[in-house]
Amino acid sequence: MTTTLIRGGRIVDPSQGIDRVGNLLIRDSRVASIDSNTTVADHLIDATGLIVCPGLIDIQVALREPGNAEDETTATGTAAALAGGFTSIACLPDTSPAIDNRAAAEFVFLLADRARNCNVFPLGAVTKGNNGEELAEIGQLVEGGAVAFSDGKGPIVNAEIMWRALEYTRMFGCAVFNTPCVPELAKTGVMHEGYYSTLLGLPAIPAAAESIMVSRDIALAARTNGRLHLSCISTTVSIELIRRARSKGVQVTCNVTPHHLALTDAALQSYESNYKVDPPLRSQEHVNSMIEGLKDGTITIISSDHQPWAEEKKDREIDLVPSGIVGLETLLSLLIETLITPGHLTWPQLIEKLTTGPAQVLGIQKGTLQIGADADVTLINPNVEWTIDVSEFRSKSRNTPFDGRRVKGRAEKVLISGELRYDLGQSQVGPAPRASQVSRTSPK
């Protein structure tokens, strides 16, 4: 029997409505107590001044393996997740080949076991090859461990496929993810349609391209009583539609990303390809609607939408580069900057959107410090100031517009099933240590 005692931290566990200083005792791989009086344990961690919370969960991460190891691998992506404070991530199925069958889902677990960083849960493909035409073997994907379904970053264009997917997945209690965007309106657009697209002469995507498909998907979710998750919402009308649908009992959830809170379309004035994201960065009015949606609980989840791309793919003309940025290692700091510091959300409210919200949509038994739960724990230093430096990233890709940004707060220690897997104080500048070395690091 091994015990770990995390002493004196501010324990924030939204799943139990807890926010108080306490001593978290872990016995073997599970939470034993959050009010422990013991002073003796095999491992002691002083958490004075730190927030101790359930391990963070990201519902949408591209690991690019198999098929595109030049961008990311499971080993590097999960190392980045740990450094960002995440103990569990769900990975997108838009790999090559796609995660559209049972063996492919099981392969995700194999790679994650080898990496021995954080927990990885596969999102299964909704359609074979993510091509939007025929349903994938959803039931067998569930048997292989898929926790929800998605066709990756591309929208599910065919309304009938979306309808059947919502209906079919209901048998397994799984959510269908969709990134709503009507392709005939978005076309080859690289940014939000508005003042700045006119100024810059860049092909634009109107906000309606998103909201129209949000409306369609909500109607289908209401019709089927299926579970709909709308990924990376970015417009005022989308939020209004989702708010109304939720109030009427439609099973719809949604998430935003930190970059859609921290940036607006004005950033495109530099024409830097790292500002090309999907959906596009919107104007301040839309950003304000996202913050309102977070405050009133319409948005229950925040995800990094980690999209690693090798340098040669991003260092090109803006209309040729793929959309998206890496986000696992910058999410927490950006959320502190955009939500905590201005007072939009309290720490328990923010942590809820990074733990219980994600766990609920994925249907996984994570995101809680209840007694007996897996001891996946993140220790956050909310005040430490640091500068984002892509050369220190554990992710294989460096495509972020936040390099050099002065920020506050980051994950300091991360435990998976009671084992210390990440410790900022012992991390080296440069490439990530091998997973096996990280896992053997013992707390002093």
Add this chain to the structure above:
Amino acid sequence: MKTATASWTRKHLLGLQELSAEEITMILDQAAEFQEMAARGEPKIDALSGTVVANLFFEPSTRTKMSFSLAAKRLSADTLDFTAAASSLSKGETFVDTARNIEAMGVDQVVVRHATSGAPLLLSKKLKASVINAGDGMHEHPTQALLDLFTIRQHRGSIAGLTVTLVGDILHSRVARSNIWALKKLGARVIVCGPSTLIPPHIEALGVEVSNSLDEVLSETDCINLLRIQFERQRSAFFPSIREYAHFFGMNGDRIRKAKKDVLILAPGPINRGVELTPDVADGNHSVILDQVTNGLLVRMAVLYLIHQRRQLSADEHPERSHQGTITGATT
């Protein structure tokens, strides 16, 4: 030569948005000086002798490329001409790598035309050479707007107080954006006129008025600039037919008669006769279209010349830096 060049400080010409009225006027004045010299029978000077100007055209162009090429030759620069069709782009090389390779041949100024907005800016961050934007996507086409202004000034003496109407496809037009910036900075009133599908949102925020009726604005317009309908950029129906477009927005003899007596007709070209304007207008006495082509050479000479002067100046101030730059450039 006059010494107006003392205050030209820019290494690149990427767009007119960032230029001041004084800088725009400086280019126009320099072009006027070349015009006088040509009139005196001195069309060619040796100002850029020993330097290399590369024309990198990643998108088809006839007149802009020829104009830049001749402008460089008139200044006695050596020229390199590149077109995408005959390039290694088809072998998978990126645009930036292509430009770097050409720069490594010892290029001082790079003239770039590209289908992507912002491509010249990207290039300016990667090269040591000066970058001149010869048209990027739907963003800017600064030398086209400069020659439009030069032509208007030539016929009207000044820009301030004139009403200039830009007609047609404003949405996809880099010529429109550069014209709007330059005309507003020099004090003109600008109207953009076209079908509502080809007027981009928030264009009023650039300081222009919007009209969907050419007939309504004709009588108050001093200069009409007929933008080309860009068939190659129109992936879908922005208007029902060419015939309907010409019916509402084409410049024809009837509209000339309703316009001001001294109205100037400009067109950046290449023109589609019978679409943006009828042949009688194109070849009529209000048309200054061929003046524009002549003046294009002068403003491009002015731009190459001013940027060259600035490069000389900074090389004199930092000789050791420019030397190191050469070495680094050769080894990377």
